[in-house]
Every structure is written in C-alpha cells, then in structure tokens.
C-alpha cells in the first residue's frame with residue numbers, strides 16, 4: 440500500500456505544531472510535509488533563540504511525531520528565495536540555514552526550497568536566471584551536506600511579471616532539470632508539484648505525467664494538488680481541477696516512484712471546520728491513492 444502524507448502548514452498556523460501532527464495522525468496519514476515558512480519572521484521566534492533552545496524545540500517535535508507514529512517525510516523551506524534586493528537575500532540566507540538545521544533535528548530527509556522566480560526577477564536574460572539560481576543553491580549545498588539533509592527544488596508554474604501572467608522561468612521543466620543536474624552534491628532531490636506543472640501547461644509545457652517521466656528517478660518528494668490551469672488553487676484531486684490522475688499514477692509507477700503521495704492543499708478555506716475537513720480528507724485521499732485516481 441502506498442503511503443499518504445499531508446502538508447501541514449495550515450494546520451500548524453491554526454492549531455500549533457504538535458496538534459497539527461496529532462490531527463494528521465488521527466486522519467490516517469502516514470507522514471507529513473512539515474512547514475517551516477512561518478519561522479524566522481519575528482525576533483521572538485525560535486529561529487532567533489539560542490542554539491540549545493532551537494535544537495530542543497525541533498528535537499522534541501521529532502520525538503512527539505515518533506510517539507504518535509507519524510513520519511516527517513519532508514519539510515517546506517522558503518517559497519520566496521533570492522531576489523535582486525540584497526536585504527531579501529540576507530534574510531533567505533539566515534532562515535534557510537535554520538530551515539535545513541530544523542529539518543535535521545526533525546529527522547526529516549529533505550527540505551523543499553523554491554528556485555528563484557520570475558515573480559521577483561522579472562523578465563531577464565535566461566543566463567541571469569540560470570546563474571543566479573545556481574549561485575543561490577551553491578550557498579546552501581555546504582549546509583545540506585553538513586546537516587545531512589537533501590535540498591529539493593520543486594516544479595514551477597506561472598508567474599506575474601510587470602502585471603502580465605507569464606511562464607515562470609523554471610516552470611519550463613527542462614530548465615529545472617538542467618538546474619538540478621548542475622548542482623554539485625549528492626544531497627539533492629526533486630519535488631514534483633503537479634498543480635504547478637498543470638498551470639504551466641497553459642504556456643505549452645508538458646502535462647504532469649510527462650514531466651514525471653522527464654524528471655524520472657530524481658523525484659523523491661511530491662506536492663500533489665489540482666487546479667483549472669489558471670490559478671494556483673491547491674485543490675484536492677478531482678474536485679474541479681483538470682489533471683488526469685490516472686495518467687499521473689501510471690507515470691509514477693513507470694519511474695518506480697517509492698516515496699509517499701504527499702498532498703499540498705489549500706486547507707485554509709475550511710476555516711473553523713479545518714480539523715474535521717482533514718479527517719475527511721484522510722479517508723478520501725487514501726481511497727483516491729489506493730484506487731489510483733478513482734474514489
């Protein structure tokens with residue numbers, strides 16, 4: 440049986456870290472994608488505390504997950520990464536060091552960090568995007584190696600540049616693949632984000648199943664969600680999105696994907712019924728995965 444997992448960002452924001460793990464377990468998920476993006480934003484945050492307090496906090500969360508019997512299969516680091524502004528880069532440097540170390544303390548094998556985006560850089564020559572992205576990840580590699588956690592880029596979709604919706608530079612799956620291959624470390628992996636690729640199809644990019652075949656065995660993590668190709672809806676599968684999930688499961692089988700099926704959903708929409716919604720989604724997504732797209 441394939442393992443299922445859920446991205447817990449909205450649960451963490453509403454209920455706190457421990458309760459988020461408890462709810463995910465109660466809902467029947469085998470693992471979680473633990474979100475770190477809420478950390479580092481304020482001075483009183485644990486990211487700014489002493490090294491001891493920082494380590495103790497995340498080690499105790501790891502213990503909590505072990506007691507509950509749920510795995511922290513991946514973490515989510517920063518979405519907004521290096522930009523032309525130096526202040527932004529300095530902030531990302533600080534929090535990403537913390538994100539990778541927290542990932543180590545949580546006992547998780549990998550942290551997803553977004554590539555640089557057309558959203559921040561605008562339309563610039565392709566060489567600039569390629570070089571700046573390599574530069575950024577090259578700074579993170581020594582940390583990934585020291586903390587023994589993999590850094591993972593994820594597939595991208597569209598972006599708004601100068602008020603116009605365009606393909607994000609790394610929404611081109613070939614560009615993402617080339618970036619991944621150029622990183623000089625074995626502490627790297629890739630996260631397949633089905634929803635992002637689905638949005639990129641509006642710009643002629645291959646559908647999710649073909650992207651899975653192209654990236655192949657380098658994919659060990661997933662952000663599964665659906666949309667109408669126009670906006671990043673993060674919908675549960677088969678609830679109004681256009682992804683052909685049967686084809687997606689076939690492609691994962693073809694590449695021998697053995698990771699968890701992790702769902703990254705816009706859970707905030709459920710408001711005060713969030714806990715109940717996640718309990719329902721646990722059942723729904725288990726059936727969906729076992730039925731290879733048929734519920």
Ligand SMILES: [Zn+2]
Nearest residue numbers: 593632662703
């Ligand atoms: Zn994602």
